[in-house]
Amino acid sequence: MNKIDRIWPSDAVGKVPYWVYSDPEVYAAELERIWYGPHWLYCALEAEIPEVGDFKTTTLGERPVVVVRSAPDEVSVLENRCAHRGVKFCQARKGHVKDLLCPYHQWNYSLRGDLQGVAFRRGVRGQGGMPADFDPKTISLRKLRVEVANGVVWATFSDETPPFRAYLGERFWQHYTRVYDGRKLAILGYNRQHIPGNWKLMQENIKDPYHASLLHVFFVTFGLFRADQKSATEIDPTGRHGILISRAGRQEINDVTSGMRTFRSDITLSDPRIMDVVREFPGEDTVGMITVFPSVVLQQNQNSLSIRHIVPTGPDGFDFHWTHWCYADDTPEMRLRRTRQANLFGPAGFVSADDSEIIEMGQQGFAHSPDEAGIVLMGGREIESVDHMVTEVGIRGMYRYWREAMGL
Amino acid sequence: MNKIDRIWPSDAVGKVPYWVYSDPEVYAAELERIWYGPHWLYCALEAEIPEVGDFKTTTLGERPVVVVRSAPDEVSVLENRCAHRGVKFCQARKGHVKDLLCPYHQWNYSLRGDLQGVAFRRGVRGQGGMPADFDPKTISLRKLRVEVANGVVWATFSDETPPFRAYLGERFWQHYTRVYDGRKLAILGYNRQHIPGNWKLMQENIKDPYHASLLHVFFVTFGLFRADQKSATEIDPTGRHGILISRAGRQEINDVTSGMRTFRSDITLSDPRIMDVVREFPGEDTVGMITVFPSVVLQQNQNSLSIRHIVPTGPDGFDFHWTHWCYADDTPEMRLRRTRQANLFGPAGFVSADDSEIIEMGQQGFAHSPDEAGIVLMGGREIESVDHMVTEVGIRGMYRYWREAMGL
Amino acid sequence: MNKIDRIWPSDAVGKVPYWVYSDPEVYAAELERIWYGPHWLYCALEAEIPEVGDFKTTTLGERPVVVVRSAPDEVSVLENRCAHRGVKFCQARKGHVKDLLCPYHQWNYSLRGDLQGVAFRRGVRGQGGMPADFDPKTISLRKLRVEVANGVVWATFSDETPPFRAYLGERFWQHYTRVYDGRKLAILGYNRQHIPGNWKLMQENIKDPYHASLLHVFFVTFGLFRADQKSATEIDPTGRHGILISRAGRQEINDVTSGMRTFRSDITLSDPRIMDVVREFPGEDTVGMITVFPSVVLQQNQNSLSIRHIVPTGPDGFDFHWTHWCYADDTPEMRLRRTRQANLFGPAGFVSADDSEIIEMGQQGFAHSPDEAGIVLMGGREIESVDHMVTEVGIRGMYRYWREAMGL
Amino acid sequence: MIDRDALRDFYDDYYITLDDVRLDDWPAFFTEDCIYRVIPRENYEAGYTLSTIYAESRGMLVDRVMGVTRTQMYAPRYYRRFPGPLRIVSRDGDSVRTRHNLLVVQTLIDRKSEIVLSAVCHDVLVPDDGRNRLRERIVVFDSEMIPNSLIYPA
Amino acid sequence: MIDRDALRDFYDDYYITLDDVRLDDWPAFFTEDCIYRVIPRENYEAGYTLSTIYAESRGMLVDRVMGVTRTQMYAPRYYRRFPGPLRIVSRDGDSVRTRHNLLVVQTLIDRKSEIVLSAVCHDVLVPDDGRNRLRERIVVFDSEMIPNSLIYPA
Amino acid sequence: MIDRDALRDFYDDYYITLDDVRLDDWPAFFTEDCIYRVIPRENYEAGYTLSTIYAESRGMLVDRVMGVTRTQMYAPRYYRRFPGPLRIVSRDGDSVRTRHNLLVVQTLIDRKSEIVLSAVCHDVLVPDDGRNRLRERIVVFDSEMIPNSLIYPA
Numbered sequence A, B, C: 001m002n003k004i005d006r007i008w009p010s011d012a013v014g015k016v017p018y019w020v021y022s023d024p025e026v027y028a029a030e031l032e033r034i035w036y037g038p039h040w041l042y043c044a045l046e047a048e049i050p051e052v053g054d055f056k057t058t059t060l061g062e063r064p065v066v067v068v069r070s071a072p073d074e075v076s077v078l079e080n081r082c083a084h085r086g087v088k089f090c091q092a093r094k095g096h097v098k099d100l101l102c103p104y105h106q107w108n109y110s111l112r113g114d115l116q117g118v119a120f121r122r123g124v125r126g127q128g129g130m131p132a133d134f135d136p137k138t139i140s141l142r143k144l145r146v147e148v149a150n151g152v153v154w155a156t157f158s159d160e161t162p163p164f165r166a167y168l169g170e171r172f173w174q175h176y177t178r179v180y181d182g183r184k185l186a187i188l189g190y191n192r193q194h195i196p197g198n199w200k201l202m203q204e205n206i207k208d209p210y211h212a213s214l215l216h217v218f219f220v221t222f223g224l225f226r227a228d229q230k231s232a233t234e235i236d237p238t239g240r241h242g243i244l245i246s247r248a249g250r251q252e253i254n255d256v257t258s259g260m261r262t263f264r265s266d267i268t269l270s271d272p273r274i275m276d277v278v279r280e281f282p283g284e285d286t287v288g289m290i291t292v293f294p295s296v297v298l299q300q301n302q303n304s305l306s307i308r309h310i311v312p313t314g315p316d317g318f319d320f321h322w323t324h325w326c327y328a329d330d331t332p333e334m335r336l337r338r339t340r341q342a343n344l345f346g347p348a349g350f351v352s353a354d355d356s357e358i359i360e361m362g363q364q365g366f367a368h369s370p371d372e373a374g375i376v377l378m379g380g381r382e383i384e385s386v387d388h389m390v391t392e393v394g395i396r397g398m399y400r401y402w403r404e405a406m407g408l
Numbered sequence D, E, F: 001m002i003d004r005d006a007l008r009d010f011y012d013d014y015y016i017t018l019d020d021v022r023l024d025d026w027p028a029f030f031t032e033d034c035i036y037r038v039i040p041r042e043n044y045e046a047g048y049t050l051s052t053i054y055a056e057s058r059g060m061l062v063d064r065v066m067g068v069t070r071t072q073m074y075a076p077r078y079y080r081r082f083p084g085p086l087r088i089v090s091r092d093g094d095s096v097r098t099r100h101n102l103l104v105v106q107t108l109i110d111r112k113s114e115i116v117l118s119a120v121c122h123d124v125l126v127p128d129d130g131r132n133r134l135r136e137r138i139v140v141f142d143s144e145m146i147p148n149s150l151i152y153p154a
Ligand code: FES
Pocket: A082, A083, A084, A085, A086, A087, A089, A102, A103, A104, A105, A106, A107
């Protein structure tokens, strides 16, 4: 890989240079050091592959993989690249198989990725075949390390990655298990969109509570997420993970909202069922948005639960896959409630469309000024958790970690 | 920026190597040294933003900017990139605002680009906010130097750029003011097309009267621009600017036209109103096509007036924005005449479509032969103004200057 | 050109690293050293340009050329790039001309590419014109070396390329002349598709008989090409060219087919006319698929005859142009038979669509793992012709030659 | 009974209203208790309820319009809708079930026009105080990867 | 009165004539004193008169054809037109005002097919010595950035 | 005689059958001795017989379906067909010759929707034991460079 000759600004904590979003060399290094490095990447929900032989295909970083239930209590994550001549042999999004078969020459793999059949290995009628020193036992699909944590499948390309719970850290393990509490999950459905902006902008967006009170008129007006509400912005010790916590308020004019351009006291809902929220988690908090670096956002917003998967496609864009889910034992009413609240999220979401648009507008703004830098001073230069949302600490934390991981 | 290891041909004046049109390193250097260097770039017509608060967005080189009337007699040109985290905050083509507001966190700027409002700067209920050393007065949108010359708004990224009149030079200031004479202008409308060829090919095209008599059957046949007519090809002392001057003739067979493949004596117009030209400028000349390096073509062709704005999008293409205009006090008849004559120009122009097509065909021809070179010897090797159109002097002049500016 | 710092795997013959398919530097070197180097490239069938003045445009590597009959017994292949300023002057696929004229400034070339007319060379009415030292006789379109071999037009950019027959080698000249036997050819028609995979994958595909018995259910089931049939896989002494020879069998269950996942004993054709094959070539062989490195596949499969032309468009894709042909003296029945059998081939071919899909799936699989390698050990490590199809020798041979040619 | 001419006129009005971005007039094309969804084909075929846009009443459509016009932030764009031939699937009393394909083409500033949705619409129309209205409209779109946001309704 | 069948036949003829590039037959679809414009939506909505193609008479359409066939230089290409449902907007005496969307797809040599125009057509038809003709046709296109040239009429 | 309503219903059925990938039902839209071809415009205009898909009988269409469903290997994809207005070209006895444009839009997994074919269809329909069928269908496509494979019929 070419050497990266970029200099970080002198205000190391308060500024983020724009070349991090557009430099192809930096992006190539991110794939190696972050995506294929010591980090856990989101793969799937167990609910998507309940039976042995059920599989799902997805992409980690830029590499296609197959996520398959290889035993009742085992999930295997294998590179979707045949060991023979590299074909992405599995093309379906989902399915059920007995074994993994590459169509080109029918090399055949067990659900664990071990090569178990090589067509014509012994030749045909004494002709051809593989040489004596060819040993199928030494060949397999590339297998990733896998952990299944309360219904969610995680994988990593690296041997150095700590166990998933340690990767999150105790505090974030608590946040994680608040929603992923071991109950069986079920799929509500998917949304998929391509966002033409650097992948880190999505991580920033969900680590940035500062914008929520200002960009999202819907949130602000109906008090779903607003600066005057009890809230917290936490990061893990490394700074790479974050969570935004908040407690819903009302559509009220007060000392804070009165000063907000985005607060609309005159807007009302003709059918307020979208705001029909029920409390289902311990505590008063109504929003818990977790960013697990680098690949995913875990959304709990009112009763809407989703996993938002980031698949980078270059320095200037990423595919964004939304998996909305519910608990397997949800009542029909609860499923309907979650489906209804999903109107706030996704490519047409009352709130999320603001974010996907702003990310594109960000890339448009700085793509041609790589040597300028953004300012992340809200809440000062501290890098530690705080009990409010008037801060950019989550972003400062992520870049402190990013520089370590990237050696920049 | 990587060093460019390209060698110019030995016939320094008579040849132009094809790598100037396709090498990404060369293109990157052009952005820095030419587009963001000591050159005036076309922004807008004052007529597009008559009132204080009126704005227009456009792109200079590859950078988005906002062109806004910041005072009755002042136009500001500001990078469309929020000082906070770089968002291209202004997305509309045109509009009217009281201030410039970024939607992401509502940082607020005066029409001059000064930061005048930072949401939650003091925090919310004592929490968060910007640190003590944060001084909004030191922060603004990037402001470009601006000059308004007889209704046309120009801007430059560089402090070294001489005043606009000096940039043109006296002689070209005269050419410029022949049409931009201080009268109030009005907008007739726009055309926009993407031309898949290097941006310099458009500058060359309008600096090249040699082709006009040969490529453009319409011009030739109806005598609008033809080699047998009185004409001139002028360049400024630096060689970067040029003008083609010509005097319309008739559809006549003579010593010159008789030898022209493109002269069609048998073609007639069923409705000749498109040729209903009136004389409106001092002197006999009917065509004055000015190229102001690097960003624009100023068209006066018969009664059709337009500004053709070049926005490069890479080594192999550019967006081409046409602004057709008239004088504010034009009669309805005159506006109609200009609208009618516009059929010669633009993406569907009887004449201009030949040029946009030929530019694409040029890029297709040499893109894969960067080490070959084109020949620009028509009219010899001289680089000085001449009183005819059988020359490529304008191109020779541009590349003499381009090599200086690029240090190549 | 930048230096390529890639290391070939230690198992030099048995493995092919994936960077050969995706590295832009490698691709750039391939254009220079292979496509524009000492190799014959397919241009056209003489039948496409029977009369003097008939021309066809095509692309060799990435360079556009004009293939024109410049004399009753002479075909000229000229770069489609005007010597003046590089315009791809000829835009039609096919046509008939008296001379070659560039529309931009009407420089005019003979059918052999010699510059024979420069508009306004002597100026107009004593003004302008070309300088004294301008000598048209020294200027021409770039002319390629051309050979016409039994109705097929070949060209090369290099002076070192041996004569075409020597380039093929005696053995392959015999294979070539088995079908291209000197009889007059006629055009049946074209198919054109863009395949998003590296160009070498197509060469590999047709040098790889191993896959045919496994991927192509249609071939296998109806016995058109199957491992239990008499066959041969030959390469030329350099390893760059290859041929797959086979003798059709029947839809029978035997020791081999019984073990084939892709053999479907239950499938029958409702209208078997597609299998109505007649023997027309000497010998028993029913299939002869020749790969002439690097640009073309010569197909003789049953009675279906085509030339498949590879036009690379970058490391990750190529345009694939199919020219189906017949003998000029074919009966209407025979033409119909060939047209009918063409259903097996092309973008919608019962068989070929499998291949174009598998090539895309290959690129998808390894594009993001350049440092991994594919295995080509079927049939051992030998690199010599064999009389069966259970081998990857053709691929091993091609890469042995490719490394020589590339100096890697 | 809603005859072919009435259906033709209904859809002409419907699509012209949207193409002209007269969003405030849009909810009136639906019954008070309508079901409206824009849903990925993937979800629809799997029986998943999750929709990209989902409404259970005319009121929710009014709220959707409020969102697009009052609360959401997005880059300016044009949508243009190209409906295919209309199929009458079945009639049940005075209601009629129809189906047609829909291509939605979007254009953003300085960009070429592009396909944003390739979809099929499954509708149910009924006479409803004096005019015809949609009691149900399910827009099932093939498009696997939406070019960023979906702003206007289909 | 020009009824629906007559309109259908008129537009079938009109678009087939253009798709088949029988340009010489095209001006006859217009009245002698017709207005024809192909105009960017941006100009149309701003009230700007500038059009990408502008004609004030059948003669100017004849001249446009002359340009395309005799004087202009351009790479070969195919255009194919996909008109949407036809809306009858109003009738005034024997003239009828119609509206429909139009998608124009172009294909250049060795390239994939692409959208060149996404537009809406505002037409006025009248009976004119023995046949129906366009007295006015305004093609308002969304497309913000034309892929190089616009050669053939819409 | 096959009237307009019958034609409309025929093509509605035809395209819905293909859009819904009910391929086994597709051959029945053709007569036993039908001619079906999907052919590049380039070949068609040059008089070349070579077609991208070619069938001389309903049996060959059945075999084509067998290929797509039983023998071929390809990545999953959606096709959606957008036919343009139908033109009745001529009638000959009880057969009718029609023509219409056809836009085929494809969507692959994780990709944006794209045009796969921009074409014109020249058809001949006849009544054939109790229903209408295609005796001939020639799909002439402009598309110069197919995005890899053409899997499903048009
Ligand atoms: S590439 Fe998979 S079996 Fe050969």
